[in-house]
Amino acid sequence: SQQGEEDPQALSIQEGENATMNCSYKTSINNLQWYRQNSGRGLVHLILIRSNEREKHSGRLRVTLDTSKKSSSLLITASRAADTASYFCATDGNDYKLSFGAGTTVTVRA
């Protein structure tokens, strides 16, 4: 079942700009993960943040987690055309079961 809600549903930005998307969830989690999906392809894991962490960085990606508000954000800095994709948050509440949010479609214009 889908647990996370993401906003915005779609985002269009100019190359070089930053992209921010948000994810809210309903139940307690062990960790929260972000994935990217290029059109018609499988999902690729980007970053995982544990429930006891507040912020994490990986290259041009910055993820925050606020467990009191049950929300997370993903920031992509200095966007590139290759960042055009759909981005999904996914929550891991118990072993083996990962629930995906609705996703944000990001278009980076050259």
Added chain:
Amino acid sequence: DTEVTQTPKHLVMGMTNKKSLKCEQHMGHRAMYWYKQKAKKPPELMFVYSYEKLSINESVPSRFSPECPNSSLLNLHLHALQPEDSALYLCASSPGGGSPLHFGNGTRLTVT
């Protein structure tokens, strides 16, 4: 390229056909998954295998039948499907314990 290989990439089948989707990983992952994804929607979990045993079935109709012959292979047998079953079927694997999933590129299934 991904480390999880799915075949075929595309499949068109009639409602009376029987077909199988195949998935293979050689990363030694103990958990394997089937997800279904409709256009512009998130993946929906169907089945999870842990140590070759079915551990989660998300109330999937019996016309979908999973099989895990060994720790590297996962099959999804299809029979008497409906047009609304047309979707991208994604296989994934994981070491388990909350670790990230590794996805294949999926099988695009069309039921006519």
